[in-house]
Amino acid sequence: MPQQNPFQDPLRFERRVPECVVVIFGANGDLTKRKLMPALYRLAYDRRLSAGFAVIGISRSPMSDDQFREKMHEAVKQFSEDTEVQDDLWRTFAAGLFYVAGDIADAKLYQNLAAKVQEVEAQRQTGGNVLFYLSTQPSQYAPAALGLGSAGLGKGSGWRRLIVEKPFGHDLDSARKLSEELHQVFAESDVYRIDHYLGKETVQNILAFRFGNGIFEPLWNRRYVNHVQITAAESIGVEGRGAYYQEAGALADMIQNHLLQVMATIAMEPSAGFNANAVRDERSKLLRSIRPMTPDEIRQNTVSGQYGPNNIGGKELPGFRQEEGVNADSQTDTYAAATFFVDNWRWAKVPFYIRTGKRLPKRVTEIAIQFNPAPLAIFNGDGSDTSPDLLIVRIQPEEGISLKFLSKRPGAGMRLRPVSMDFNYGSSFGERSPSAYETLLLDAIIGDPTLYTRQDMVEASWQVVQPIQEAWRGTKFVFPNYAAGTWGPAAADEMLARHGHVWRKP
Amino acid sequence: MGAAGTIAPEKILRELAEMWTALNKDAGGETDSALRACTLTLITLAEENEDFGAIGEAIAALMPQHPARTILVRLQGPGERQLSNRVYSQCWRPFGQKRQVCCEQVEIVASDKALSELPAVILPLTVADLPVILWCRSPRAACLPAFPAIAAMASRVIIDGEAFCSQATAGAKSKEQTAQIAMQRIAAIATKDTAVGDLAWTRLTGWRAMLSQIFENRQNLAALPGVTKVTVTAGGEPRVGAWYFAAWVMDSLADIGVHPDFRMESKAAASNQDLQSIRLEGPRWSAELSREGERFVATVNGVSQSSSLGRATDYSMMEEELRITERDPTFERALVTAQRMTEERK
Numbered sequence A: 001m002p003q004q005n006p007f008q009d010p011l012r013f014e015r016r017v018p019e020c021v022v023v024i025f026g027a028n029g030d031l032t033k034r035k036l037m038p039a040l041y042r043l044a045y046d047r048r049l050s051a052g053f054a055v056i057g058i059s060r061s062p063m064s065d066d067q068f069r070e071k072m073h074e075a076v077k078q079f080s081e082d083t084e085v086q087d088d089l090w091r092t093f094a095a096g097l098f099y100v101a102g103d104i105a106d107a108k109l110y111q112n113l114a115a116k117v118q119e120v121e122a123q124r125q126t127g128g129n130v131l132f133y134l135s136t137q138p139s140q141y142a143p144a145a146l147g148l149g150s151a152g153l154g155k156g157s158g159w160r161r162l163i164v165e166k167p168f169g170h171d172l173d174s175a176r177k178l179s180e181e182l183h184q185v186f187a188e189s190d191v192y193r194i195d196h197y198l199g200k201e202t203v204q205n206i207l208a209f210r211f212g213n214g215i216f217e218p219l220w221n222r223r224y225v226n227h228v229q230i231t232a233a234e235s236i237g238v239e240g241r242g243a244y245y246q247e248a249g250a251l252a253d254m255i256q257n258h259l260l261q262v263m264a265t266i267a268m269e270p271s272a273g274f275n276a277n278a279v280r281d282e283r284s285k286l287l288r289s290i291r292p293m294t295p296d297e298i299r300q301n302t303v304s305g306q307y308g309p310n311n312i313g314g315k316e317l318p319g320f321r322q323e324e325g326v327n328a329d330s331q332t333d334t335y336a337a338a339t340f341f342v343d344n345w346r347w348a349k350v351p352f353y354i355r356t357g358k359r360l361p362k363r364v365t366e367i368a369i370q371f372n373p374a375p376l377a378i379f380n381g382d383g384s385d386t387s388p389d390l391l392i393v394r395i396q397p398e399e400g401i402s403l404k405f406l407s408k409r410p411g412a413g414m415r416l417r418p419v420s421m422d423f424n425y426g427s428s429f430g431e432r433s434p435s436a437y438e439t440l441l442l443d444a445i446i447g448d449p450t451l452y453t454r455q456d457m458v459e460a461s462w463q464v465v466q467p468i469q470e471a472w473r474g475t476k477f478v479f480p481n482y483a484a485g486t487w488g489p490a491a492a493d494e495m496l497a498r499h500g501h502v503w504r505k506p
Numbered sequence B: 001m002g003a004a005g006t007i008a009p010e011k012i013l014r015e016l017a018e019m020w021t022a023l024n025k026d027a028g029g030e031t032d033s034a035l036r037a038c039t040l041t042l043i044t045l046a047e048e049n050e051d052f053g054a055i056g057e058a059i060a061a062l063m064p065q066h067p068a069r070t071i072l073v074r075l076q077g078p079g080e081r082q083l084s085n086r087v088y089s090q091c092w093r094p095f096g097q098k099r100q101v102c103c104e105q106v107e108i109v110a111s112d113k114a115l116s117e118l119p120a121v122i123l124p125l126t127v128a129d130l131p132v133i134l135w136c137r138s139p140r141a142a143c144l145p146a147f148p149a150i151a152a153m154a155s156r157v158i159i160d161g162e163a164f165c166s167q168a169t170a171g172a173k174s175k176e177q178t179a180q181i182a183m184q185r186i187a188a189i190a191t192k193d194t195a196v197g198d199l200a201w202t203r204l205t206g207w208r209a210m211l212s213q214i215f216e217n218r219q220n221l222a223a224l225p226g227v228t229k230v231t232v233t234a235g236g237e238p239r240v241g242a243w244y245f246a247a248w249v250m251d252s253l254a255d256i257g258v259h260p261d262f263r264m265e266s267k268a269a270a271s272n273q274d275l276q277s278i279r280l281e282g283p284r285w286s287a288e289l290s291r292e293g294e295r296f297v298a299t300v301n302g303v304s305q306s307s308s309l310g311r312a313t314d315y316s317m318m319e320e321e322l323r324i325t326e327r328d329p330t331f332e333r334a335l336v337t338a339q340r341m342t343e344e345r346k
Helices: A030-045 A065-079 A087-094 A107-124 A138-150 A174-184 A201-211 A243-267 A277-291 A295-301 A436-446 A454-474 A490-499 B009-026 B052-062 B113-123 B145-150 B160-173 B173-189 B204-213 B216-227 B240-255 B314-321 B329-345
Strands: A021-025 A054-059 A097-101 A130-132 A160-164 A191-194 A223-233 A302-305 A310-312 A314-315 A334-339 A353-358 A364-371 A390-396 A401-407 A416-424 B034-036 B040-047 B068-073 B083-092 B100-110 B132-136 B158-159 B195-198 B227-236 B261-267 B275-282 B288-293 B295-300 B304-307
Touching: A021 A030, A021 A107, A030 A065, A030 A087, A030 A436, A054 A107, A065 A097, A087 B304, A097 A107, A107 A138, A130 A138, A138 A160, A138 A174, A191 A302, A191 A454, A201 A334, A201 A390, A201 A401, A201 B288, A223 A243, A243 A277, A243 A334, A243 A353, A243 A364, A243 A454, A243 B034, A277 A454, A295 A302, A295 A334, A295 A454, A302 A310, A302 A454, A302 A490, A334 A490, B009 B083, B009 B113, B040 B052, B040 B160, B040 B195, B052 B068, B052 B314, B068 B113, B083 B113, B113 B145, B132 B145, B158 B160, B158 B173, B158 B314, B160 B173, B160 B204, B160 B240, B173 B195, B173 B240, B173 B329, B195 B329, B204 B240, B204 B275, B204 B288, B204 B295, B227 B240, B240 B261, B240 B275, B240 B329, B261 B329
Parallel strands: A021 A054, A021 A130, A054 A097, A130 A160, A160 A191, A223 A353, B034 B100, B040 B068, B040 B132, B068 B100, B132 B158, B158 B195, B227 B261
Antiparallel strands: A223 A364, A302 A334, A310 A314, A334 A353, A364 A390, A390 A401, A401 A416, B083 B100, B227 B275, B275 B288, B288 B295, B295 B304
């Protein structure tokens, strides 16, 4: 048998996708309808899936295969933002959709699933490859994995992989316990912990920018970088997810996973090669180098916030405590900011400021690297601007990279003013960027875990975040401490002011 | 507009610089008013009788994906010597963004008598350090003595083999020879420094990807060494594209040591001259990829899957070609094999 498909043409075709069945637990849930099914349909639309590709949806509601197909058709029509839903293509795609009803806690579900997997394999020639996707409540991750194991579904004639959504535990101990339970059935190399931030094109572009070019890396250290600001702001509130959000909070929901991963990507050492282990080793090493804070440092270097009501443009916005499903005296952080330091030679004493929050003035995610000023300011005193040099990596919206530096204003005299040199992802590569879920699903099917989080990375993140979480739990905050539509609590500005810095207004 | 019969490249460059100043002035001098975007120089040669509205639209549609300084040469054909130019910009505002993105466009009108002067005019206008792509829409121009010097400015020349085929019909003694002559002319354009791309090959990408996809299945891949017969069916007399496809399939099979019998068939009743189907057969296994209207149907041992064929437009094909700035070794190999196959068929 040939080892390689001789018809591949990497110059013209996209990456190769082996045949497989994707089993989705929680197939009736929001994530499946809004993200997973539209992403899979788009992959089919782009002819990225193999001819026999199949999906088996699982949830408690009794449904026939046809009813499931109809439901997914509606979801794809509603949530495919930039993909035309063609009737013919949908019919072909839908022929590969199947459904099994059952309760995750019920052993019978796994027997029914095993029978269905066998039937689909025979019908669609999927070669025994199965990707399990746990799009369920986190409390069901371990029971689902163990159920698969007891039904013999953890092994088969092809590969078996498991995708888990965040949160990966709610603290260090629970993260370790979850991993131990998953490992009873799936090897760590077959566990894909999804962090959709890492699937974003611009986050991947950070690696290209840093390690594909020779001119930036020499500046990427404590000698030239003054500090780094990472902002992930949302203008919306909890949008009906108040009950869930109340249990999580901004620190656990955003910083523990997404933003520490982004920080690791920005600050990691160059990897020896671009393969999953090499890249993840470096990310993990960086996360382990973040200095855990003492209680006193937590008071100085972290800020918790919660939004209160406000009137913006004539519209009354409720405070978090007025949101549906939220306790009237909730202590949940809808805003979190922290100053981290990385204890290694490259970054010693360089502050990494991270902030995230809901109901901030705009939706923006960006990384700003502020460089040290020129050692001697020879142009001061002539009305010149003294803005610092900045490198801004915009993750959303208007993805791109800008370099802000000083330039002489035309005319007599030597007056400087900041100018911006921009790379705009959209204008330089006008083609459509795949959604994070398209990228990550494809990676999991192909077996490339580079953009997935490994257990040691999860543990390293919790080691940084857990002391903050515990300190905050032991504190009675005076909430709300920022009004909806503003850039967060005053304490966050004071946190930077202590280091002589100010937050950017993205 | 340049004075009649003369073009000064430095004047065009000055006009381009003035255009940027004007664009920013129009926007009130704000720093984020207009963003210049450029990833390559695209030179387009087109005959005066072509639909320049449609060409302009295709180029405009390409700019967001492949921002370029474009130089559009309107070929006036034989007659009085003529050479003139105009400079303009093309701007668009990406959805949801406040800043305009603009590309520079230069239009040059040249008669055949002035063609030999084109390299000296165009060379200073190409953007330094970026690829230069020549899109030659005119098979006639490609046969003119001045063409090699124009092509030599480009790192890649893109032609349409199907148009070359039509051009070659006049000189051909047999139908096989039509495709063969066309392919000889295409091969002759390539040099050590200039690669060739053919839109007749680009039209096959969907077919090739779909065929390749079938063999991502390990069972199908395992059946490949047992393939004993390959049949390619073209609509009407096989043209360049059908031969490229056949050559690519046979080259790919040869790579894994498989040398099946090959048949090229014509489906006279087909509604168009494009490729119609390919069938790979072995004793206990077969796979067929066929066109049904606007769809592909892939059938492997009775299991069928259809997907959109997608309409090949100037825009869609050039969009694909402009992604490739280096040589395309798979195409170059298929071109050589296809020439040999047509020779053997004679």
